[in-house]
Amino acid sequence: MIRIQKAVLILTVVFLAGIAAVESAYAGAMLADLENALMCKCDDKCGKVLINCTCSTSDETRKKFTKLLDSGLTVEQIIQQQVEKHGETVLSAPTKKGFNLTAWVVPFGALLVGGLGLRRLIQTWTGKNDSGKKGPEGEGEKISSTGPSKYSRQLQDELDRLEL
Amino acid sequence: MNDIGEFTLMVALATSLYGTVAYVMAARGNRMDLYRSAGKAPVITWACVMVSSIALWNALFTNDFSLQYVWAYSNIELDYFYKFSSFWGGQKGSLLFWALILTSYMTAVYFQGRPKNLLLVSYAMAVMLAITTFFLFLLNFSTNPFERIPLPPLDGRGLNPMLQNYWMVIHPPTLYLGYIGFTVPFAFAMAALITKNLDDAWIRLTRKWTLIAWFFLCMGNLFGASWAYVELGWGGYWAWDPVENASFMPLIVATAYLHSVMIQEKKDMMKVWNMSLILLTFVMTIFGTFITRSGLIQSVHTFDEATLGYYFLAFLLFIIVLCVVLIIKRLPLLKSKNELDSFLSREASFLLNNLVLLGIGFATFWGTIFPIISEAVRGVKITVGPPFYNQVNVPIGLILLALIGIGPVIAWRRATWSNLKKNFMKPVITASVGAAALFPIVPLSNRSEIYTYIAFILCIFVMSTIIMEFFKGTRARRELHQETAVSALGTLVWRNKRRYGGYIVHVGVVMIFAGIAASQSYGTHVEKHVKIGETIEIGDYMLRYEKLVPIQATSVKTRVVAQLAVEKNGRRIWTARPEKEFYKGQDQPVSEVDVRSTLVSDLYVILADFREDESATLKVYLNPMVSWLWMGGWVIALGTVVCAWPDRLEQRRRLERLKRQQAVFAPAQE
Numbered sequence: 089m090i091r092i093q094k095a096v097l098i099l100t101v102v103f104l105a106g107i108a109a110v111e112s113a114y115a116g117a118m119l120a121d122l123e124n125a126l127m128c129k130c131d132d133k134c135g136k137v138l139i140n141c142t143c144s145t146s147d148e149t150r151k152k153f154t155k156l157l158d159s160g161l162t163v164e165q166i167i168q169q170q171v172e173k174h175g176e177t178v179l180s181a182p183t184k185k186g187f188n189l190t191a192w193v194v195p196f197g198a199l200l201v202g203g204l205g206l207r208r209l210i211q212t213w214t215g216k217n218d219s220g221k222k223g224p225e226g227e228g229e230k231i232s233s234t235g236p237s238k239y240s241r242q243l244q245d246e247l248d249r250l251e252l
Numbered sequence: 253m254n255d256i257g258e259f260t261l262m263v264a265l266a267t268s269l270y271g272t273v274a275y276v277m278a279a280r281g282n283r284m285d286l287y288r289s290a291g292k293a294p295v296i297t298w299a300c301v302m303v304s305s306i307a308l309w310n311a312l313f314t315n316d317f318s319l320q321y322v323w324a325y326s327n328i329e330l331d332y333f334y335k336f337s338s339f340w341g342g343q344k345g346s347l348l349f350w351a352l353i354l355t356s357y358m359t360a361v362y363f364q365g366r367p368k369n370l371l372l373v374s375y376a377m378a379v380m381l382a383i384t385t386f387f388l389f390l391l392n393f394s395t396n397p398f399e400r401i402p403l404p405p406l407d408g409r410g411l412n413p414m415l416q417n418y419w420m421v422i423h424p425p426t427l428y429l430g431y432i433g434f435t436v437p438f439a440f441a442m443a444a445l446i447t448k449n450l451d452d453a454w455i456r457l458t459r460k461w462t463l464i465a466w467f468f469l470c471m472g473n474l475f476g477a478s479w480a481y482v483e484l485g486w487g488g489y490w491a492w493d494p495v496e497n498a499s500f501m502p503l504i505v506a507t508a509y510l511h512s513v514m515i516q517e518k519k520d521m522m523k524v525w526n527m528s529l530i531l532l533t534f535v536m537t538i539f540g541t542f543i544t545r546s547g548l549i550q551s552v553h554t555f556d557e558a559t560l561g562y563y564f565l566a567f568l569l570f571i572i573v574l575c576v577v578l579i580i581k582r583l584p585l586l587k588s589k590n591e592l593d594s595f596l597s598r599e600a601s602f603l604l605n606n607l608v609l610l611g612i613g614f615a616t617f618w619g620t621i622f623p624i625i626s627e628a629v630r631g632v633k634i635t636v637g638p639p640f641y642n643q644v645n646v647p648i649g650l651i652l653l654a655l656i657g658i659g660p661v662i663a664w665r666r667a668t669w670s671n672l673k674k675n676f677m678k679p680v681i682t683a684s685v686g687a688a689a690l691f692p693i694v695p696l697s698n699r700s701e702i703y704t705y706i707a708f709i710l711c712i713f714v715m716s717t718i719i720m721e722f723f724k725g726t727r728a729r730r731e732l733h734q735e736t737a738v739s740a741l742g743t744l745v746w747r748n749k750r751r752y753g754g755y756i757v758h759v760g761v762v763m764i765f766a767g768i769a770a771s772q773s774y775g776t777h778v779e780k781h782v783k784i785g786e787t788i789e790i791g792d793y794m795l796r797y798e799k800l801v802p803i804q805a806t807s808v809k810t811r812v813v814a815q816l817a818v819e820k821n822g823r824r825i826w827t828a829r830p831e832k833e834f835y836k837g838q839d840q841p842v843s844e845v846d847v848r849s850t851l852v853s854d855l856y857v858i859l860a861d862f863r864e865d866e867s868a869t870l871k872v873y874l875n876p877m878v879s880w881l882w883m884g885g886w887v888i889a890l891g892t893v894v895c896a897w898p899d900r901l902e903q904r905r906r907l908e909r910l911k912r913q914q915a916v917f918a919p920a921q922e
Contacts, residue, residue: 124638124639125639127635127637136486136491136493137491137637137638137639139486140484140486140488140491140638141486142484142485142486142843142858142860143840144840147860147861175632175633176632176633176634176635177633177634177635178635179634179635180635180637180638180639180640181635181636181637181638181639181640181643182622182626182634182636182640187626187629187630188626188634191618191619191622191626191636191640192640192643192644194618195611195614195615195618195619195644195648196644198611198614198615198618199607199608199611199614199615199648202607202610202611203607206603206604206607209603210592210595210600210603213591213592214591214592214593214594214595
C-alpha cells in the first residue's frame, strides 16, 4: 500500500511540476497579444475582449494599435497607455500585483485548503474504519501482523471481479 | 386576449399562494382533504400561466403593439419563427417563460407523485409553489408583460438582430429547462430536511429529474456556444462572459452532486455534503438569474431593463439563510457512517473529483464577482476576462480529465496493487504510446500548446479506460452466457444502464475536451482585403473572392453577401457565402458567418467589411476539431438517455422503501 501511495504522490508531484513549468514558460509571452490583453471600449460597453469583438470600434482600435506598434511602441507601452486612458478596467485580466493578486491566488489557495481538508477527512474516515475492524481481543492486530491471508486476498480479487 | 392573459396571471398567483399554504397545512395536520384540495393548485397554476403565455404569443403573432413588450421586441416584418422566440427575448417575457417551465415541471412532479401520497412530495410541492409564487409576484407587480401603451405605435422596435438566429430559438428554452429543472431536486431536498426523511429516498425520487435538468443545462451551454460561434463572428464559442459563467457554475456543482450522490447510495455517506451540493446548485441558478437581471455585472447577455436585482438578491439571501438554518438544525440526523477503507478507492477518487469540480466552480465564481470585490475594496473597477479563466481553470480541468479516467475503474472500498495494475496497465501504456506518437507531430511552443498536448494524452488515457470497461464487461457476458459480441454489449448496457450510460457521457465529455484543446491551440486565421478574383490561402484551402451581392431581404433588413469559391488541391469543394446584415434603426450590422465543418477542422469565413468598389475585407479561420464539441454534446445526450431510461424494478423498490418508513399520509380525515 505504501508503494502505491508513493507512486501516486510522485505522479502528482510530476504533474504539478509540469504545470508550474508550463506557467513559467509562458509568463513572458502572456502580454504578447494586445487583442487578448485588452477589452473593447466601444460606446455600447459590449464587455468583450478585443479579440472577440467585431464592432466597428474594435476594428478602429485594431488599426490604431497596428499603427502604434509600427511606430515602435512596445506591447507593454501600449497597454500602459491604454490603462492611463481608460483605467484598469481596459485590461482583460487583473494584474498579478497588489490586491489583484488575490484574484489569482485565492482559487488555487481554496483548492489547496480543500485538498488538505479532504486528506484529513479521508485519514479520519479510514482511521475510523481501521479501528472499527479491530476485534475486542486484538484480532485485527493479529491479522495485520501476519499480513493478508490467502483467503483475504482471494476475497479482494473476487470483489475486484464483482465490478464487471 | 391581453386582459385574459393579465387576469390569469393574477389567478395563477392566488392559486400558487393557496397551494403553498394548503400543502403545508395538509402535511402538518395530516389532512387528506386539504391535501386533495391543494393538489389542484399546481394544475390550475400551470393552466393559468399557459393561458397567459398563449395570450402573449397571440399578441406577438398579431402585432399587437398596444403591449409595450410586443413593441419593444417585435415588429411587423419579423419572421414568425422569431416572433415565437421574442417571447423570451426580453426580461418580462422571459420571466413568464420561466414561470411556464416551472409550473410545467411542477405539474409533471405532481402527476408523478400523486399516486404515492407521500409526505415528502407534499412538502416538495409546497416549496415549488412558493418559488412559483415569487416569480408570479414579480410578473404581476414588477414586470408585467401585459403592460399597455396608451397610444399604440404602428410598428415595433424589432428583436435584437443578434437574437435572430435559429440557435436563439433553441438555446434559451434548453438552458431554462436546465436551470429551472433543478428546482425539483431542490424542492425535494428541502422537503427531506423539513420532514426529517433524510435517508436517500429524496435522492432516488429525484435522480431522473436531476439528470434531466443536468442534461438540459449541459446542452443549453453547448447550444449557447453554438450560437456564439455562428452569430458573434469572432471565430470562437466561449468568452467566459459573466452570464456564460452563471450557466456554467450550476452545471459544475450539479456534476459534482451527480457523482457524490453515488457514494451516499452505495455507502450511506456524505449526507450533509450531498444536501449542500443540491442546495448550492439551485442557489447558483438563482445567482445566474440575479446577474442577468440586476445589471450589476457588465455582460453582453444582460437584459435591457435589468431592474430586478434587489428582488432576486433578497430571494437569493432568503434561500441561502433557509438552507443553512435547515441543514444546521438537521445536522444530527444527517450524520452518516463516514467510513472509508482506503485513500485508493473509488469513493476517495469521487471525493477528489468533487474537490476539483468545486475548485473550477469556485474559480469561476471568484472571477465573476471579483470586479465587485475590487470596486468595494479599492474603489477601482477591473475586468476579469478569458485570460484569467483560461489560466486558472485549464490546469484544474486537466486534473479533472485525469480523474474521469481514474474514477470509474478504480475499485470500490480499497484498490490493491493487483487491481490497479489490472485496470490501469493497458490505458497507461496506450496513453504513453499516444504521447510518443503525438510528440513529433504537435507543436509545443507555448503554454496553450503544451496544455493541449497533455489534454490529448489524457483523452487517450480516459478513452482507453472506458473502452476497456466495455470490452471487459462484454467479454465476461460472452463467457457466462454464450452470447454474440453485439448481444452481450447490448445486454451489458441495458442491464447496467446507469453505469454504462455514465461511461457514454464520459466519452462525450472527452470529445468536448479534445475539441476545446485543439481549437484553442492550433487554430489559425488570415485577414485580407481582396478585390474580385483575388485569393486568400489558409492551410490546404484557397479561397477565391467571386462577387458581392446586395439583397433587400425585407423592408427593414438588407443583406450583403460575399461569394467565395473554396478550392482544395485545385478542386472546387465548397462555396462560402458570409454576409453582413443591416437592420433599419440599428447602428451595428450583424455578421453572418459561413462555416464548412469537418471532423478535422472548420473553415470559418467572415465578411468583416466591404467597399463600394466591391472589394471586401475577409477574415478566414481554420479551427481544428470544433465539430467534436457538438458531437460530444450528442454523445452526452445519448448517455443521459441510457442513464435516465426507466427501470421499473428500481421504481417499485423505491416506493416500497418509502412505505416501510411510513412517510405517507395516514388518511385520518378521509
